[in-house]
Amino acid sequence: MSRFGDATAVTRVAEGRYRIDLDGAFGFAEALNGGYLMAVLARAAVDAAPHRHPVATAASFLRVAKPGPAEVLVEPRKAGRTASAARVSLVQDGQVAVDALITTADLDPDGEPDWLGEPPAPPLPPIERCTHFAAGDRDRGFADQVQMHFDPATLGWLDGRPSGRPECRAWFRLRDPHEPDAFVLALAVDALPPVVLNTGAKGWAPTVEMTWHMRAVPAPGPLALHGGGRLVAGGWFDEEVEVWDSAGRLVAQGRQLARVGRPSRRAAATA
Amino acid sequence: MSRFGDATAVTRVAEGRYRIDLDGAFGFAEALNGGYLMAVLARAAVDAAPHRHPVATAASFLRVAKPGPAEVLVEPRKAGRTASAARVSLVQDGQVAVDALITTADLDPDGEPDWLGEPPAPPLPPIERCTHFAAGDRDRGFADQVQMHFDPATLGWLDGRPSGRPECRAWFRLRDPHEPDAFVLALAVDALPPVVLNTGAKGWAPTVEMTWHMRAVPAPGPLALHGGGRLVAGGWFDEEVEVWDSAGRLVAQGRQLARVGRPSRRAAATA
Numbered sequence: 018m019s020r021f022g023d024a025t026a027v028t029r030v031a032e033g034r035y036r037i038d039l040d041g042a043f044g045f046a047e048a049l050n051g052g053y054l055m056a057v058l059a060r061a062a063v064d065a066a067p068h069r070h071p072v073a074t075a076a077s078f079l080r081v082a083k084p085g086p087a088e089v090l091v092e093p094r095k096a097g098r099t100a101s102a103a104r105v106s107l108v109q110d111g112q113v114a115v116d117a118l119i120t121t122a123d124l125d126p127d128g129e130p131d132w133l134g135e136p137p138a139p140p141l142p143p144i145e146r147c148t149h150f151a152a153g154d155r156d157r158g159f160a161d162q163v164q165m166h167f168d169p170a171t172l173g174w175l176d177g178r179p180s181g182r183p184e185c186r187a188w189f190r191l192r193d194p195h196e197p198d199a200f201v202l203a204l205a206v207d208a209l210p211p212v213v214l215n216t217g218a219k220g221w222a223p224t225v226e227m228t229w230h231m232r233a234v235p236a237p238g239p240l241a242l243h244g245g246g247r248l249v250a251g252g253w254f255d256e257e258v259e260v261w262d263s264a265g266r267l268v269a270q271g272r273q274l275a276r277v278g279r280p281s282r283r284a285a286a287t288a
Numbered sequence: 289m290s291r292f293g294d295a296t297a298v299t300r301v302a303e304g305r306y307r308i309d310l311d312g313a314f315g316f317a318e319a320l321n322g323g324y325l326m327a328v329l330a331r332a333a334v335d336a337a338p339h340r341h342p343v344a345t346a347a348s349f350l351r352v353a354k355p356g357p358a359e360v361l362v363e364p365r366k367a368g369r370t371a372s373a374a375r376v377s378l379v380q381d382g383q384v385a386v387d388a389l390i391t392t393a394d395l396d397p398d399g400e401p402d403w404l405g406e407p408p409a410p411p412l413p414p415i416e417r418c419t420h421f422a423a424g425d426r427d428r429g430f431a432d433q434v435q436m437h438f439d440p441a442t443l444g445w446l447d448g449r450p451s452g453r454p455e456c457r458a459w460f461r462l463r464d465p466h467e468p469d470a471f472v473l474a475l476a477v478d479a480l481p482p483v484v485l486n487t488g489a490k491g492w493a494p495t496v497e498m499t500w501h502m503r504a505v506p507a508p509g510p511l512a513l514h515g516g517g518r519l520v521a522g523g524w525f526d527e528e529v530e531v532w533d534s535a536g537r538l539v540a541q542g543r544q545l546a547r548v549g550r551p552s553r554r555a556a557a558t559a
Contacts, residue, residue: 132454
């Protein structure tokens with residue numbers, strides 16, 4: 018088992034009721050990563066369903082989830098031949114942290130597209146020309162669990178030179194020997210730094226709602242994440258992420274509606 | 289009141305419980321339009337919420353809803369200063385037809401974008417160069433409630449010459465004197481014929497999951513609908529729709545995961 022496998026392992030304690038020990042390694046400063054939480058919800062949903070793949074996950078992030086014990090409640094709403102649907106919630110300390118609707122179905126690992134759009138442009142540069150931040154002495158939480166190599170063109174915000182467009186692109190894989198699967202895709206669609214860092218925003222950008230669709234079973238190897246957005250207004254922004262696998266297939270699509278971050282008091286004071 | 293206003297009018301019968309008489313005019317052959325159902329759910333959600341606009345709606349379509357009485361159940365899950373969230377369901381004849389997660393917030397009608405992406409390409413031709421199907425003697429259900437003018441380049445499937453890409457573009461407004469609002473946007477994001485008609489698919493394409501985000505309060509006048517998709521595989525396809533208002537603003541974004549339609553037996557027999 019890998020750390021990610023262990024960290025998302027749900028234990029069935031009753032019909033539609035799962036126990037999980039949320040792993041602080043998949044978060045930062047006591048706030049857990051939204052993709053990690055979606056992976057946990059998906060594992061419970063798939064366990065309770067007659068189908069193997071979470072083809073549609075819509076998640077409403079209500080409260081920050083913290084490391085430690087929590088429960089996942091799965092309420093089946095339809096069991097169909099092609100697809101099944103459930104309402105799934107993450108509950109911690111008596112409060113709902115995440116509400117989700119998860120549709121499961123079976124995707125054919127050997128299936129070929131009937132029609133596939135062009136790969137996103139611009140393409141990701143080869144991994145060796147991307148920027149990697151090595152793990153150091155300091156605990157970086159989530160960033161220590163994944164290996165991400167960023168397109169340098171989308172890292173200008175780090176030097177105070179944001180590109181001016183909501184964008185972020187990176188190669189992604191787990192640091193663990195854990196090849197991509199449905200649950201890694203849940204992590205991947207929410208793994209990028211907020212795309213609005215490149216329009217000048219600073220700080221944490223809390224996700225309000227995120228929906229992602231699993232479109233194919235990913236091949237082993239690194240995943241290419243292409244993040245963009247269409248509108249920043251009134252403190253809201255959208256972030257679209259496409260995930261392509263090493264075989265050149267579109268394996269996941271995600272969109273989130275999030276709040277533009279505000280710099281911390283310390284950052285504002287020194288800005 | 290307009291027909292659309294009447295058709296989406298929910299009556300509060302108890303805390304979190306609304307009655308609705310679903311109007312067959314917003315469907316076809318006894319199956320109601322998904323966008324119409326999302327408009328009904330949004331009206332109940334907004335009525336029960338401290339905020340005015342349904343900024344995020346994720347809907348899981350479980351069973352076909354039919355014209356006639358139904359109930360909308362609204363279960364508040366969070367009431368925040370900036371946004372509130374609820375689980376909302378449409379129940380008919382003792383069965384759940386649609387499950388939704390709806391987040392409400394207040395958008396500033398006079399708000400200006402901080403950043404806005406390029407309008408989608410290609411643009412819609414002017415209305416007078418688009419194709420309009422006038423109402424005739426035959427009851428066309430939903431199509432009789434809306435005025436849509438289609439980009440001819442995306443209507444090739446009608447003559448057996450699909451464009452080869454999942455796409456559909458049209459100008460949209462209600463036939464009623466009812467200017468665009470949040471609830472009309474719910475209708476607009478699901479109003480186009482399935483984009484896969486242009487990759488050779490035929491027949492009804494049932495939506496499995498749809499999420500849409502309201503990004504701005506729409507100006508009066510026609511809405512421009514830009515529909516596309518990224519992947520058709522294993523009987524599944526995605527359909528993205530952007531809605532732009534007459535003031536040139538992106539007002540809604542939607543994505544659905546749907547099943548590729550199968551031709552009816554009659555069509556298959558004559559194909």
